[in-house]
Amino acid sequence: MEHLITFTTPDQNSISVKSQTGMLLSDAAHLAGIDIGQPCGGQGRCGRCAVQVTDGTVRRRSALRLSPADIEQGFALACQTVVEDDVSIYVPPQEKIERRLTTDRVVAEVTVPADYDYLSDQTVRRIHLELTPPSMDDQTDDWSRLQTALRLQHRLENVTCSLPLLQKIGAALREGEWQVTAIVDLANVLQSGESDRPVWLIDLQPGHVDEYSSLWGTAIDIGTTTVSLWMVNLVTGEVKAQAAEYNGQIARGEDVISRIVYAGKGNGREDLRQRVLDTMNVLLEIACKRVKAKPEDIVKATIAGNSTMMHLLLGIPAENIRLSPFITGVNHLPVMTAREVGLSANPEASVDCLPGVASYVGADITAGVLSAGVDSAEETTLFLDVGTNGEIVLGDRDWLVTCACSAGPAFEGAGVVNGMRATTGAIEEVWINSETFEPTYRVIGGGKPKGICGSGLISLLSEAFITGILDKRGNVNLMATSSRVREGAHGGEYVVAWGAESESGEDIVLSRVDVDNLLRAKAAIYAGFTVLAETVGISLEAVSKVLVGGSFGKYINVEKAVQIGLLPDMDWSRFEFLGNTSVKGAYLALLDWQKRERITEIAKRMTYIELSADNTFYEAFTSALFLPHTDLSKFPSVESALQKN
């Protein structure tokens, strides 16, 4: 049966669509062109897709996140509610994803590798060709004529190109009066060392373009939360623009699991693919504008990202990443073209998706290992990439082991009542007076606080613990003599900012539930690297460097991260915070085919250890669910700080 569904948005627009009995409200909204955010991927877990039924009846398959009062008022989860009747729906204001550009704090200074040599390291080259014009005595076809010039003038034996480029060659030759500039990708020849391997013709331009004028490439890291892009002049190796933006897939799930679930439903896979492409293409446009280039000028792209992001970008089903025994569709991807992938660049540009190792150790980690130099380290090095998932690598130039632990998105501000991403309005650091329990905090952008981001949560958790507001189990000490410590809706809570000082007018708090989520996140990571080290028989003392990657990692206060038991208690000089090691690895691979080869070797060399198969991990995790740990002797510096207080 067909029903009429009328949606009303906050700006009082009404849109009606027809739908069959049993259609989900979220799908009907999609039909109406209305975007309803589904941060949990449509699993009915997050409650953020709630809409209000103002007329008619619906059937709620689940209302897990709704109170009886909510249901009384007609609220229903769009992802869990089906149409059975003509119905009117009010769609509340949707959370906006703010644009975060290069002016934000993600910008990093990049030094071009000192040994970069365009003519020996770069696979993409711009070359000049001078052809003999055809005549009645030489009726060779355009393509053979071009191939001959490539062979005789540049020793390129086996040049191939796509049909759309083949369609343009005759015009380029004639417009340039038989002088042309070709852009070729020599990757196959350089990697095999054999001159007869196919050389890919990316473009053919009439006339002679200055051989050393800018030739654009891009290095991209697709993070679950943020997509980062560097625009690189391949001739000089310089990074000429950086841009970053929230991954447009966030509206369909905040973590990889939610997105995999969403991808498995209806048109979800294509929707997610289009969303991340849209984000990437917006970034490409921004970067192009900044360097005054056109998208067609981008002739090479190197992409890093976790395995789920890579699958979703390429439309490869990702559901087996989530289901035991956790299998990816493909770890080592063939080089593709921008046309195939859908990237707004020269359609013939090579798109090189870097290789991953396993479902939860992706190309972001292999690229990170290269850029952090773990694979060439002389001493044992621990590499942590802390994000929604924690990926851990331990090793040196002779061996590499890796594991992943599902830390959850707590450090990214999700699953925490007043959590938010590290953007304007986020409390990024907190200090608590140990006598008055009054906090001081710093807000990104300097205005009124809206919530607390990852580094703020670590800082807050540590301060609350050291000052005794929290005990080692994470319980709020309700005996503390401060109005900031109180019984809240979800157990004990601590008020970081009163409503009077916050952006929304509501108190910003750290609740017992938040603490539990944060404890689970930090315990997963701590258990991850300790079990990994144990597995290979290395004690943490033997680790000479701890390298922390991820743009999040860059803002962690080491002392506080150690105090909550996220990082091991060792001399601070052994820690190094590297920022986005993934995009940096992609950048190195973009520049230098030998470094690109090394990433493949890294991927092959790394031994992946599946923690979920191991009971030891569960025990280590349980022991780490304390502040800083059940075994305080592992954290001597924290022990002495506690004694001081």
Place this chain on the structure above:
Amino acid sequence: MEHLITFTTPDQNSISVKSQTGMLLSDAAHLAGIDIGQPCGGQGRCGRCAVQVTDGTVRRRSALRLSPADIEQGFALACQTVVEDDVSIYVPPQEKIERRLTTDRVVAEVTVPADYDYLSDQTVRRIHLELTPPSMDDQTDDWSRLQTALRLQHRLENVTCSLPLLQKIGAALREGEWQVTAIVDLANVLQSGESDRPVWLIDLQPGHVDEYSSLWGTAIDIGTTTVSLWMVNLVTGEVKAQAAEYNGQIARGEDVISRIVYAGKGNGREDLRQRVLDTMNVLLEIACKRVKAKPEDIVKATIAGNSTMMHLLLGIPAENIRLSPFITGVNHLPVMTAREVGLSANPEASVDCLPGVASYVGADITAGVLSAGVDSAEETTLFLDVGTNGEIVLGDRDWLVTCACSAGPAFEGAGVVNGMRATTGAIEEVWINSETFEPTYRVIGGGKPKGICGSGLISLLSEAFITGILDKRGNVNLMATSSRVREGAHGGEYVVAWGAESESGEDIVLSRVDVDNLLRAKAAIYAGFTVLAETVGISLEAVSKVLVGGSFGKYINVEKAVQIGLLPDMDWSRFEFLGNTSVKGAYLALLDWQKRERITEIAKRMTYIELSADNTFYEAFTSALFLPHTDLSKFPSVESALQKN
């Protein structure tokens, strides 16, 4: 300025479109979705796109084919008339292109080459794979798992596939419970003899499909007039269906030159590409139905056709084929996929467009030389492909020379008042009583005659000459005592069929103008092969075989073709009529990669001789503009036949 153009069709439908001042009526009609045939490609030469202006005024750039009376009645050539005013246009009934299916006389018996061995000759193979299912102890990704099985079970070292297929692999492996059937194309490995060359994965199907069940491939010849398709079981080599159809491009030009002109205008190139694809896809559908296969079951296609047809199929600009020094865009095409080309087959099917030699010696000739066996002949062989263009090859297993001469479409029924294609209603053979001048004729399909096709024209020309109705210059002998010989609108003419016996009720005649067109066509071909032979210092007597290709050639009566001086006067046993040698060559190349390689060698070996650069050709052409020739001593059998009469 914008005007309203209202088109009315014969079925009284009216469609209005807005158009700017200066837009061609043909373009405005296209906007309105009305198809106006342009057999000359929009050059204003054929007059077939005439429409009637019933209201408003237009500007006629040319009205070459219209009489003052036509113009008085408002007729205008759609391809030469521009909009200047609001205007109403009546579009007369358009010539229908009749569908000619395999039931027509193009069907040929094909014997599978006796030495065909699927396992050593065919590049496409169906292979079975048995994979170890993944587990927590073996988390290898799906694609690597498949690659390992291909390497270990079939020694295929380097298998690659497209992104869309990569997206389907995980599902196929699981649906087949880790038993799958792969279809691979080994062309690169077989041709190079090196096992590490890329093997193309065409398909992956769940479970084990019988290894020797039908595996479909198709051989296609794209003729300027007719597209012919053979559906082949690659395992047995058998041709299981044949289908042929007029090339849908005919409505946009009857000869290659008209089409090149049309392709150069507006959206012409894309329009022509789509038209021939539509024809090919209709044929594929028909052939699939006949063998009970689905389009996705077709895993390989081999295509022959003249150079212009190949360019237009692939959307490669063809204008330089027409302009001196007559340069093709590409002769040796890379192997593409059905997806890239737009063919309704398995999207990953290899599409192999055979190589051509020059602008007017295309892949139809290289394929024809292979299938006619010219390249392996022990004695000097002359190979003629008589169609709109005449292509000529002379040689043996040691040498090959080739040339082309523009014969024009007279033998295909165009440029002849009552000419038509060889389909139902065409007079295909004529006998004239030498005393009464009364004709007897045979009509294809047996009904009332509609016109005369190529073989009928040759037969008629010969009979009219031998019986004295025509003199050796082609003049009609008006002194002949028959009412059938008379002065017509275009000079003397001979009535083959009176209006009372014809389909249209009008007399079917051979006019002086028709004779001139036929003389030019036959003279071009005769001059072509004589000059070619002279150039290499061979006399026609030394030619031991004359092989005639082209489906048209199959129906020529040798005696009559010699009598008009189209074929050389030699012992009839030396002639062989082979039918469509082009599609047969494509079929052989489809089956056997070594034969495919031989076509490349043929293309490289052939020396192309440009006749238009040569004064000798013009002299030979002029001498051949007689019946049978200025030098009757070259035609002793005709001399004696004339003496008998």
